[in-house]
Amino acid sequence: MTPPDKAATRRRPRTSGKLRAVALMLPPALILFSLFVIAPLLNAGYYSLFHWNGYGTPQDFVGLRNYERAFDHSIFWVSVRNTVVLLLVSIFIQMPIALALALAIYRKTPTNAVFRLIFFLPFILAEIAAGLIWSFVFDGNTGLVAEITQALGIPPVFILSNRDWAFYAICLVVVWKYFGFHMMIYIAALQAVPSELIEAARIEGAKRWAVIRHVLIPHIRPAIVVSGFFAVIGSLQLFDLVIPLTNGGPSNQTHTIVSYLYTFGLTRLNIGYGSAVGVILFVAAVIVAVLYQWQLNRERAK
Amino acid sequence: MTEVRLSRIRKVFGAVEIFADLSLTVPEGSFTVLVGPSGCGKSTLLRMIAGLEEPTEGRIEIGGRDVTDAEPSDRGISMVFQSYALFPHMTVAQNIDFGLRLAKVPAAERERRVAQAAQILDLERYLDRKPAALSGGQRQRVAIGRSIVRNPAVFLFDEPLSNLDAALRNQMRVELAELHNRLDATMIYVTHDQVEAMTLADQIVVMNAGRIEQVGSPSELYERPATTFVARFIGSPRMNLLEGAVAAEHGAAICGIRPEHLTLTEDGPWAGTVTVAEYLGNETVIHVQSDLGDLIVRQPGQVRLAAGTPIRLTPDLSQIHRFDAEGKRL
Amino acid sequence: MSRSNFLLGLAKVVVLLLCAGFVLGPIIATVLGGFKSTGDLRTNPLGLPKVRETQFYLDLITDPAFWRYMGNSLVISLAAVGLTLIVAAAAAYVFAQIRFFGSRFLLSYLLLGLVFPFATAILPLFITVRDLGLLDTYWAVILPQAAFGLSLAILLFKTFFDQLPRELFEAAYVEGCGYIRFFWRFTLPLSTPILATVGVFVFVQSWNNFLLPLIVLNSREVFTWPLGMMQFRGEYLTEWNRTLAFISLTLVPAIVFFLAAQRYIVAGLTGGAVKG
Numbered sequence: 001m002t003p004p005d006k007a008a009t010r011r012r013p014r015t016s017g018k019l020r021a022v023a024l025m026l027p028p029a030l031i032l033f034s035l036f037v038i039a040p041l042l043n044a045g046y047y048s049l050f051h052w053n054g055y056g057t058p059q060d061f062v063g064l065r066n067y068e069r070a071f072d073h074s075i076f077w078v079s080v081r082n083t084v085v086l087l088l089v090s091i092f093i094q095m096p097i098a099l100a101l102a103l104a105i106y107r108k109t110p111t112n113a114v115f116r117l118i119f120f121l122p123f124i125l126a127e128i129a130a131g132l133i134w135s136f137v138f139d140g141n142t143g144l145v146a147e148i149t150q151a152l153g154i155p156p157v158f159i160l161s162n163r164d165w166a167f168y169a170i171c172l173v174v175v176w177k178y179f180g181f182h183m184m185i186y187i188a189a190l191q192a193v194p195s196e197l198i199e200a201a202r203i204e205g206a207k208r209w210a211v212i213r214h215v216l217i218p219h220i221r222p223a224i225v226v227s228g229f230f231a232v233i234g235s236l237q238l239f240d241l242v243i244p245l246t247n248g249g250p251s252n253q254t255h256t257i258v259s260y261l262y263t264f265g266l267t268r269l270n271i272g273y274g275s276a277v278g279v280i281l282f283v284a285a286v287i288v289a290v291l292y293q294w295q296l297n298r299e300r301a302k
Numbered sequence: 303m304t305e306v307r308l309s310r311i312r313k314v315f316g317a318v319e320i321f322a323d324l325s326l327t328v329p330e331g332s333f334t335v336l337v338g339p340s341g342c343g344k345s346t347l348l349r350m351i352a353g354l355e356e357p358t359e360g361r362i363e364i365g366g367r368d369v370t371d372a373e374p375s376d377r378g379i380s381m382v383f384q385s386y387a388l389f390p391h392m393t394v395a396q397n398i399d400f401g402l403r404l405a406k407v408p409a410a411e412r413e414r415r416v417a418q419a420a421q422i423l424d425l426e427r428y429l430d431r432k433p434a435a436l437s438g439g440q441r442q443r444v445a446i447g448r449s450i451v452r453n454p455a456v457f458l459f460d461e462p463l464s465n466l467d468a469a470l471r472n473q474m475r476v477e478l479a480e481l482h483n484r485l486d487a488t489m490i491y492v493t494h495d496q497v498e499a500m501t502l503a504d505q506i507v508v509m510n511a512g513r514i515e516q517v518g519s520p521s522e523l524y525e526r527p528a529t530t531f532v533a534r535f536i537g538s539p540r541m542n543l544l545e546g547a548v549a550a551e552h553g554a555a556i557c558g559i560r561p562e563h564l565t566l567t568e569d570g571p572w573a574g575t576v577t578v579a580e581y582l583g584n585e586t587v588i589h590v591q592s593d594l595g596d597l598i599v600r601q602p603g604q605v606r607l608a609a610g611t612p613i614r615l616t617p618d619l620s621q622i623h624r625f626d627a628e629g630k631r632l
Numbered sequence: 633m634s635r636s637n638f639l640l641g642l643a644k645v646v647v648l649l650l651c652a653g654f655v656l657g658p659i660i661a662t663v664l665g666g667f668k669s670t671g672d673l674r675t676n677p678l679g680l681p682k683v684r685e686t687q688f689y690l691d692l693i694t695d696p697a698f699w700r701y702m703g704n705s706l707v708i709s710l711a712a713v714g715l716t717l718i719v720a721a722a723a724a725y726v727f728a729q730i731r732f733f734g735s736r737f738l739l740s741y742l743l744l745g746l747v748f749p750f751a752t753a754i755l756p757l758f759i760t761v762r763d764l765g766l767l768d769t770y771w772a773v774i775l776p777q778a779a780f781g782l783s784l785a786i787l788l789f790k791t792f793f794d795q796l797p798r799e800l801f802e803a804a805y806v807e808g809c810g811y812i813r814f815f816w817r818f819t820l821p822l823s824t825p826i827l828a829t830v831g832v833f834v835f836v837q838s839w840n841n842f843l844l845p846l847i848v849l850n851s852r853e854v855f856t857w858p859l860g861m862m863q864f865r866g867e868y869l870t871e872w873n874r875t876l877a878f879i880s881l882t883l884v885p886a887i888v889f890f891l892a893a894q895r896y897i898v899a900g901l902t903g904g905a906v907k908g
């Protein structure tokens with residue numbers, strides 16, 4: 001304690017309780033996060049400079065050769081192309097469908113609630129289960145496709161073994177699995193549009209379509225931006241669906257970046273090479289995040 | 303015993319200095335009200351006494367003990383917040399009991415004290431309810447109950463009545479005054495409402511922009527305001543302050559006269575015209591435009607005066623307050 | 633006017649029903665497929681089974697391996713939820729309640745995880761887990777799963793904690809309640825909605841996760857159900873009905889859980905949308 005005559009001197013703040021709380025409650029998160037998220041990320045950058053099979057310590061320093069190899073590998077570019085196709089399908093087919101359905105069923109009625117549940121259902125299924133379900137559906141001998149070809153009397157079609165069409169089949173499954181998620185985001189935003197706004201537009205004589213175009217859609221733009229962000233990040237990460245559907249085949253034509261990384265990095269124990277692909281993926285994700293933040297700031301500025 | 307003494311307090315938030323050098327003594331057993339306009343630092347001062355804020359410099363003593371560095375719970379204080387801050391997931395009884403539990407008071411004693419507090423505050427029927435199921439006045443009582451069970455030497459209140467409607471506020475004011483008589487503890491009470499200050503306090507501290515303008519009993523403040531700020535702040539309708547020739551006539555830069563010390567007379571020395579006459583039942587408040595400036599006049603009973611009526615006023619010269627150019631009382 | 637409205641309404645219902653058929657068709661075919669003999673499945677993949685074969689479902693239900701997969705997934709997911717909630721809530725509480733030097737920096741650091749996909753560092757993660765000697769243990773999945781859930785959880789928790797009234801803490805503090813006790817006695821009980829939302833999300837993510845277990849679990853003893861299911865699919869390549877029965881059995885808990893936790897799942901989506 002300060003003696004009375006020094007009352008007016010600067011004092012040290014009383015902090016013991018705070019310090020104890022900070023010292024006890026923060027480190028678990030910091031340790032867990034650093035050990036399993038940040039350290040692997042930094043290691044990916046480091047390992048990517050080596051030719052390394054994962055045993056011992058990386059010693060065979062190769063500089064940027066792993067990156068060069070990736071950029072010279074035709075299948076890497078196939079996986080990039082597939083990821084871009086998926087991204088375009090997600091944005092230009094899936095999101096409009098989701099928006100249309102959201103507009104159709106966003107009002108709170110019992111029937112709408114049932115449709116909402118149904119459309120959302122695929123999202124909560126495991127990717128792996130969804131992939132297996134659809135590999136059954138696409139099976140030329142036993143699935144829906146088989147039923148159609150039998151009805152038409154033509155020989156069985158194996159779409160997932162078709163070099164040209166297999167990836168579009170995967171895109172179809174992606175739309176099936178995720179459109180409900182995007183729809184839910186829009187519905188939440190639509191339900192938050194103040195009803196006076198819609199009523200005011202109606203009173204001014206706006207027709208149904210005009211209300212949608214000039215009131216509802218501008219109002220949920222932020223939600224659309226968010227869902228677009230999820231669509232892009234999701235496309236970059238797609239893996240679980242590919243494995244049960246095609247496992248990257250036929251002839252490696254249906255790889256996504258992550259399944260490429262898994263197949264050519266881990267299963268062949270090219271840790272250095274796989275890490276380089278991981279770093280490329282990371283850079284892509286950072287670019288997306290930066291663009292997204294930039295777009296978000298623009299939206300806010302309006 | 304439980305006098306509260308603040309010496310040479312300085313307080314800064316970041317780069318903003320709220321108090322430069324503030325000293326204040328709250329006598330033992332008094333009901334002291336800190337009053338002042340919003341943002342003048344009342345809450346900050348109270349929170350420093352509670353230990354929720356730390357003074358940058360200076361010293362705080364409670365009952366002769368230096369508590370500048372003590373934890374709030376070691377200061378022998380309790381505090382009632384403006385929002386009541388009741389714990390929403392606990393029943394009334396648990397809310398009141400919480401501090402006693404933390405202080406490890408034996409169960410039997412805790413029960414006795416909770417029951418006693420509930421009885422004093424007329425909360426017995428609500429002990430098992432959650433705060434959400436109570437009315438505003440009942441919540442207020444629970445907040446008070448929570449502070450009285452701990453038998454603090456000093457009660458701190460931060461605008462406790464400002465969330466209540468006018469009728470309930472009057473009633474709670476009376477109850478607080480009774481509580482003070484009964485508990486015989488020191489109470490420090492923050493409000494921006496001068497009526498609340500006048501009716502509750504035996505000592506009022508008028509604050510303005512981080513400085514203490516005047517400390518005194520309600521009648522001292524009313525009868526002998528130390529500054530023009532206090533003169534304006536205490537009393538409703540507020541004191542008329544006049545500058546120029548009239549003031550000079552009384553040997554001051556500014557002179558003040560309360561509305562009740564002006565009378566309507568046929569041949570008074572001050573002339574003006576009525577702008578509005580507000581009839582309040584027991585009295586009428588007349589707003590007058592005069593050569594000396596705008597004046598407010600208070601007359602008992604009903605006085606019918608249309609706007610624009612010319613009138614004459616006589617001031618009670620024995621009731622003139624004189625201030626210098628800085629606003630200090632002469 | 634009313635006629636065109638009627639037609640519009642009718643068109644809407646037809647489109648909605650078609651979409652519902654597209655969504656539900658494969659799922660229903662899967663459930664029914666588990667009841668069909670191989671021949672039946674070949675000739676009649678989508679219709680009702682001619683003879684209801686309960687054999688494949690019964691085989692699975694009495695197979696200890698099936699239950700072991702489900703049990704492993706349950707233990708791992710619950711542990712991941714528990715760990716994420718407690719660790720993230722504690723950290724978010726510190727950021728919301730206590731101002732200290734470097735807190736903004738540390739918060740930004742912990743939120744870095746929002747930016748990049750799990751898969752980017754999966755190979756080094758494999759090495760880390762291996763070097764820690766955790767391969768083929770539950771921890772190999774639990775710890776990374778919780779770590780990757782931290783960023784979003786901390787963000788959502790901090791937003792929620794910031795909205796709890798500050799005076800609540802002060803009232804408790806004046807009565808002698810410290811920071812850590814306040815966390816347990818007040819912050820957590822008052823935050824059940826957000827705890828449930830985050831918990832449900834982490835649970836679903838962990839329960840469905842495939843890539844992480846695929847990489848760090850090799851022994852069938854510790855397989856989670858997605859790994860078990862792929863294994864099973866590989867063993868009965870030509871007998872779709874067995875795989876379909878397996879899938880159907882895993883749909884049941886997913887759907888039950890979804891119906892029970894719907895509120896929180898939707899809240900999580902809107903939380904994500906609001907957070908931007």
Ligand SMILES: Nc1ncnc2c1ncn2[C@@H]1O[C@H](COP(=O)(O)OP(=O)(O)O)[C@@H](O)[C@H]1O
Pocket residue numbers: 315316320338339340341342343344345346347
């Ligand atoms: N934690 C804080 N950080 C920065 N400034 C503050 C803080 N608390 C209060 N202030 C400032 O201090 C001044 C006094 O505030 P306060 O004591 O709450 O006033 P009152 O209770 O009299 O209305 C105000 O200008 C306010 O903005």
Ligand SMILES: [Mg+2]
Pocket residue numbers: 344345346461
């Ligand atoms: Mg205040």
